[in-house]
Amino acid sequence: MLPRIGRHAGDGHTGDWRARLIDISPPISESTPVWPGDTAFTRAVTSDLGGSDAVTINRITTTPHIGAHADAPAHTRIDGATIGSVPLKPYLGEALVVDMTGVDGAACIRPVEETVERLGGHLPQRLILRTYPKYPREWDNDFPGVSPELTHWFADRGGVLIGIDGASFDPMDSKTMDGHHAASDRSVAILEGLCLDDVDEGYYELIALPLKFLDLDASPADAVDPLREFRREFAIPEGVLYFDGNSLGARPIAAQECAARVIGDEWGNGLVRSWNEAGWFDLPVRLGDKLAPLLGAGEGEVVVTDSTSINLFKALASALSIAAAQDPSRKVIVSERDNFPTDLYIAEGIISLLDQGYELRLIDQPGDLTEAVGPDTAVVMLSHVNYRTGNLYAMTEVTAAVQERGALMIWDLAHSAGAVTVDLSGADADFAVGCTYKYLNGGPGSPAFIWVNRRHQNTGIQPLSGWWGHARPFAMESAYEPGAGIRRFLSGTQPITSLSLVECGLDIMLKADMADIRSKSLALADLFISLVEERCAAYGLELITPREHERRGSHVSFVHPEGYSIMKALIARGVIGDYREPGVLRFGITPLYLGYADVWNAVDVLRGILENKSWDRPEFRERDAVT
Ligand SMILES: Cc1ncc(COP(=O)(O)O)c(C=O)c1O
Numbered sequence: 001m002l003p004r005i006g007r008h009a010g011d012g013h014t015g016d017w018r019a020r021l022i023d024i025s026p027p028i029s030e031s032t033p034v035w036p037g038d039t040a041f042t043r044a045v046t047s048d049l050g051g052s053d054a055v056t057i058n059r060i061t062t063t064p065h066i067g068a069h070a071d072a073p074a075h076t077r078i079d080g081a082t083i084g085s086v087p088l089k090p091y092l093g094e095a096l097v098v099d100m101t102g103v104d105g106a107a108c109i110r111p112v113e114e115t116v117e118r119l120g121g122h123l124p125q126r127l128i129l130r131t132y133p134k135y136p137r138e139w140d141n142d143f144p145g146v147s148p149e150l151t152h153w154f155a156d157r158g159g160v161l162i163g164i165d166g167a168s169f170d171p172m173d174s175k176t177m178d179g180h181h182a183a184s185d186r187s188v189a190i191l192e193g194l195c196l197d198d199v200d201e202g203y204y205e206l207i208a209l210p211l212k213f214l215d216l217d218a219s220p221a222d223a224v225d226p227l228r229e230f231r232r233e234f235a236i237p238e239g240v241l242y243f244d245g246n247s248l249g250a251r252p253i254a255a256q257e258c259a260a261r262v263i264g265d266e267w268g269n270g271l272v273r274s275w276n277e278a279g280w281f282d283l284p285v286r287l288g289d290k291l292a293p294l295l296g297a298g299e300g301e302v303v304v305t306d307s308t309s310i311n312l313f314k315a316l317a318s319a320l321s322i323a324a325a326q327d328p329s330r331k332v333i334v335s336e337r338d339n340f341p342t343d344l345y346i347a348e349g350i351i352s353l354l355d356q357g358y359e360l361r362l363i364d365q366p367g368d369l370t371e372a373v374g375p376d377t378a379v380v381m382l383s384h385v386n387y388r389t390g391n392l393y394a395m396t397e398v399t400a401a402v403q404e405r406g407a408l409m410i411w412d413l414a415h416s417a418g419a420v421t422v423d424l425s426g427a428d429a430d431f432a433v434g435c436t437y438k439y440l441n442g443g444p445g446s447p448a449f450i451w452v453n454r455r456h457q458n459t460g461i462q463p464l465s466g467w468w469g470h471a472r473p474f475a476m477e478s479a480y481e482p483g484a485g486i487r488r489f490l491s492g493t494q495p496i497t498s499l500s501l502v503e504c505g506l507d508i509m510l511k512a513d514m515a516d517i518r519s520k521s522l523a524l525a526d527l528f529i530s531l532v533e534e535r536c537a538a539y540g541l542e543l544i545t546p547r548e549h550e551r552r553g554s555h556v557s558f559v560h561p562e563g564y565s566i567m568k569a570l571i572a573r574g575v576i577g578d579y580r581e582p583g584v585l586r587f588g589i590t591p592l593y594l595g596y597a598d599v600w601n602a603v604d605v606l607r608g609i610l611e612n613k614s615w616d617r618p619e620f621r622e623r624d625a626v627t
């Protein structure tokens, strides 16, 4: 049984993660109304810290049918299962909230059908029915119940749970309890007394796990509902909790069909004609335009092409050429010691290739940046989200500070695109690069992207002057003439099969609201941090990710001296994160396919591994080539 989520709300270090969850459990206290004649909630203190006792302990007396609660089949059937023996799965997962406030009498089929039709035709396995415009604080005799027809109709369509805000599935005067019987006959789990005041119609993730009272007829349940509708777009193997979308995103289900189309039809049947007919030649630009809104960029500013490393080479070389034209005395490239190594290596490569006295100046922490940028600085090149710590730079402020000091700003968005809200135009940055295989779910090694501010597109030198960046590629002229606009940043022929798959990930991402992704990411990460700190406190994990939302990307990293073995043990148990030197356990938070229950379950596994020291085995110490 998972513990109550709500209990973690006020304990100081959890931040405001609950702000993005909707708690649909009314508070339980002595003033909580219960069915007339049933046992109200009372408590007595049996041991008191305020007195001379070592701990405080209460004793409670209550009906289990209090507040938001789950009815067990044993409530209305002599041979029915008790709440401690019901399966938990129905209480956890995607739910549709339907507004029944305008319906006379019991909740019925029609409004469900209408809502499903209006919202796009998908009926999940859980239904939550709202019958009150405002949840009653006093006992209300006049609740409508759930019609047996609705329960049968829903069970016929695979339904496993119905929840309602009213106090019961049957009206108050029912002697036959038909609503309850229909549910137990059809194995549909029952939730009653949900407070839905803040919940609009739509799809949510329901978490409403009953406390495991072995022999009881019901149990109080806590229910929280963050938005969740995208998980079914991804193929994630059974038994895997995937926390590594920051290295390689999960596979969109659509990718398989897309691959079959590109290979079978476009390549197989279209052959070379597909460069025109299937739009292969324009694909880098078309996908760039599709990606642009996720970066706060406009049309004609982004191409999807090459790798991040190669795009960084192009961006840095171009930026240096622009800076040199303005002020050739500026010879410093500022970056961060903790930047992803390829970024620093590429800068070193350009410096030695140009051989013009350029040097790399590395800061040791984000706070040192402004001091490091001065009249000698040509370009500043930073990862927006740090690959190891998850530190997030304030893009607008940093860009402004850099440009004020006369330098150009290049952002590496590898850990930002699809993970955090990005506004390149708003920040008026100079160049940006990033990959599509992480949060954009483009596939292993899928082509990366480059964004170039329009003011620079036709000015700098793009040194990888291949024919795809030529003004007239098929004129086959012997001299290079750079094309205009973002096409200049193309070099040569692209891996079309891999490039095509990028579109599947983008299409999913574009259906979601980036603000929702960001807030769910923060909520999941807050939950993850608070659970690890609370439940694994004894085992020496140290958080290296900033707690402040405005300084954090979309992964969470903990350091532990045995980090490598612990991560390998986690992966062996199906909790897939990754390891980075030194000692960093890194967990990617991908709101499109991770839910709150996944976080609970992953922390459970982590705690078990730490508690039993099951990481301490030779096979978990053996280093793989890729960590
Ligand atoms: C910040 C950052 N830049 C660049 C890269 C990699 O670049 P490439 O795709 O060229 O290997 C990564 C991860 O691989 C990264 O995290």
Ligand SMILES: Nc1ccccc1C(=O)C[C@H](N)C(=O)O
Pocket (backbone or CB within 6 Å): 246, 247, 248, 340, 387, 388, 414, 580, 626
């Ligand atoms: N491209 C890869 C290939 C193999 C293994 C990992 C990667 C990564 O992307 C690592 C990632 N950039 C990181 O932040 O560690």
